[in-house]
Amino acid sequence: MAAAPAASALAPAASASAPSGRPGxxxxxxxxxxxRGLRELKKERTHDALVQAAAELFTAHDxxxxxxxxxxxxxxxxxxxxxxxxxxxxxxxxxxxHTRLEQALxxxxxxxxxxxxxxxxxxxxxxxxxxxxxPGPGPEVxxxxxxxxxxxxxxxxxxxxxxxxxAMRRLQEAQQLLSRALLAAFPERLxxxxxxxxxxxxxxxxxxxxxxxxxxxxxxxDTSQVAFEALEVVRRRLPELDRGAEG
Amino acid sequence: MAAAPAASALAPAASASAPSGRPGxxxxxxxxxxxRGLRELKKERTHDALVQAAAELFTAHDxxxxxxxxxxxxxxxxxxxxxxxxxxxxxxxxxxxHTRLEQALxxxxxxxxxxxxxxxxxxxxxxxxxxxxxPGPGPEVxxxxxxxxxxxxxxxxxxxxxxxxxAMRRLQEAQQLLSRALLAAFPERLxxxxxxxxxxxxxxxxxxxxxxxxxxxxxxxDTSQVAFEALEVVRRRLPELDRGAEG
DNA sequence: ATGCTTCTTGCATGCGATGCAAAAAAGTAG
DNA sequence: CTACTTTTTTGCATCGCATGCAAGAAGCAT
Numbered sequence: 142m143a144a145a146p147a148a149s150a151l152a153p154a155a156s157a158s159a160p161s162g163r164p165g166x167x168x169x170x171x172x173x174x175x176x177r178g179l180r181e182l183k184k185e186r187t188h189d190a191l192v193q194a195a196a197e198l199f200t201a202h203d204x205x206x207x208x209x210x211x212x213x214x215x216x217x218x219x220x221x222x223x224x225x226x227x228x229x230x231x232x233x234x235x236x237x238x239h240t241r242l243e244q245a246l247x248x249x250x251x252x253x254x255x256x257x258x259x260x261x262x263x264x265x266x267x268x269x270x271x272x273x274x275x276p277g278p279g280p281e282v283x284x285x286x287x288x289x290x291x292x293x294x295x296x297x298x299x300x301x302x303x304x305x306x307x308a309m310r311r312l313q314e315a316q317q318l319l320s321r322a323l324l325a326a327f328p329e330r331l332x333x334x335x336x337x338x339x340x341x342x343x344x345x346x347x348x349x350x351x352x353x354x355x356x357x358x359x360x361x362x363d364t365s366q367v368a369f370e371a372l373e374v375v376r377r378r379l380p381e382l383d384r385g386a387e388g
Numbered sequence: 389m390a391a392a393p394a395a396s397a398l399a400p401a402a403s404a405s406a407p408s409g410r411p412g413x414x415x416x417x418x419x420x421x422x423x424r425g426l427r428e429l430k431k432e433r434t435h436d437a438l439v440q441a442a443a444e445l446f447t448a449h450d451x452x453x454x455x456x457x458x459x460x461x462x463x464x465x466x467x468x469x470x471x472x473x474x475x476x477x478x479x480x481x482x483x484x485x486h487t488r489l490e491q492a493l494x495x496x497x498x499x500x501x502x503x504x505x506x507x508x509x510x511x512x513x514x515x516x517x518x519x520x521x522x523p524g525p526g527p528e529v530x531x532x533x534x535x536x537x538x539x540x541x542x543x544x545x546x547x548x549x550x551x552x553x554x555a556m557r558r559l560q561e562a563q564q565l566l567s568r569a570l571l572a573a574f575p576e577r578l579x580x581x582x583x584x585x586x587x588x589x590x591x592x593x594x595x596x597x598x599x600x601x602x603x604x605x606x607x608x609x610d611t612s613q614v615a616f617e618a619l620e621v622v623r624r625r626l627p628e629l630d631r632g633a634e635g
Numbered sequence: 636a637t638g639c640t641t642c643t644t645g646c647a648t649g650c651g652a653t654g655c656a657a658a659a660a661a662g663t664a665g
Numbered sequence: 666c667t668a669c670t671t672t673t674t675t676g677c678a679t680c681g682c683a684t685g686c687a688a689g690a691a692g693c694a695t
Contacts, residue, residue: 257632260632658673
């Protein structure tokens with residue numbers, strides 16, 4: 142359908158999901174189906190209903206043609222309640238993105254002895270990539286498989302600047318956390334600039350390649366293929382592309 | 389004061405500045421002071437007045453505390469008129485960013501014979517960098533020196549997610565154009581993925597390093613120093629950081 | 636001046652988002 | 666089951682951003 146962002150791919154950041162009121166995004170950790178009380182259970186149900194409703198509506202209509210009131214209506218709650226689950230209309234679209242980032246950060250945490258900084262970074266990125274580009278149902282969050290918010294984001298990203306901007310900002314925040322984690326894994330060997338430059342180079346190279354190719358061909362079959370190619374370019378072929386010659 | 393974005397640094401994209409009505413951003417090209425009629429002159433004056441008013445207000449107050457109505461009032465026009473000069477409140481903050489991108493794209497156009505792809509890219513980036521990080525008055529647009537929107541962006545960028553998002557989106561669009569230009573400069577030697585990966589790696593590495601360092605120390609004296617360091621890391625030290633050893 | 640074009644302005648409208656207080660539901664005793 | 670506390674939902678009012686429209690004002694030509 143549409144085209145632009147590998148940005149949404151690598152996930153958002155650690156922003157608190159609960160706006161003001163109590164009914165936070167979801168009963169925090171506590172295993173998938175360990176709802177202790179009826180309260181927690183209904184909160185989870187409402188949360189999922191809102192995401193589900195949003196996914197369906199955004200699949201069928203443009204971003205600006207879907208009102209928060211309509212999402213809430215389909216989910217069976219009042220408009221006001223929506224904003225006690227998500228701080229903005231935009232956020233419901235990124236409800237599933239915390240998982241990938243946490244995976245990547247986890248990879249960063251357990252580092253293999255002989256590994257180089259780039260090794261570690263690449264391993265973390267590789268682990269997050271496949272889940273980021275599968276157009277199928279996103280990683281099931283909390284037992285009930287949510288609809289593919291990734292697919293919706295992918296389509297809305299070239300049609301709606303606001304979504305593209307939000308995706309890029311979240312990707313940026315993820316890079317900050319990854320940089321910090323990489324620096325923490327190699328406190329002796331890396332400076333802050335080196336860690337951040339490495340993370341930015343790999344994530345930036347991959348995401349820009351995917352976005353660029355999607356802009357050329359919106360119906361690109363395999364985006365993860367492009368992502369892995371770009372990864373290799375940044376890691377291996379960069380010196381070669383720095384050698385002068387006549388093209 | 390504040391902290392985050394080298395993003396705003398590299399400028400925005402080719403988005404049309406005029407929303408709906410005629411009174412576009414500014415009489416397009418036609419030299420600094422070649423106003424042919426009274427119409428064009430007043431348009432330019434109003435445009436600059438709006439930017440000036442916005443810069444002053446955003447310098448003194450937070451983004452959300454400055455209403456469009458107030459900006460228009462200070463500029464001496466009606467609220468409605470603001471939106472015939474800028475499509476949104478956000479856009480007035482990025483009124484000066486087209487210059488740097490055009491500079492970089494221009495550098496891409498005239499390529500030196502023996503130059504490698506990385507050479508060319510680095511030259512283009514190097515040319516855009518200094519202008520991007522000087523906290524002084526931005527590049528004077530059209531004769532009258534406008535106040536430093538860069539400084540305002542820098543401060544608002546860590547306090548206002550919306551601005552950070554907008555800056556990242558514009559940087560992303562700039563990367564798209566740079567990728568296309570680089571590919572056009574080396575049609576035989578580069579694939580689309582390679583060109584995009586290169587651009588993304590360098591811009592991503594630099595911007596993430598600057599943002600990361602600014603997050604650690606908001607009052608960092610010389611951001612361009614960090615930028616050039618990051619550039620060298622991506623270009624030269626990447627292979628070294630890929631060699632396994634005990635840290 | 637007479638018209639034509641272009642820009643400005645005010646008005647009405649719709650939507651996103653927040654604060655507040657009342658109503659409803661869940662949880663906890665007794 | 667009843668009474669009481671806590672939490673969640675809801676409606677309502679409000680504000681700001683943004684757009685469309687039509688009337689008015691200003692530049693501009695003949």
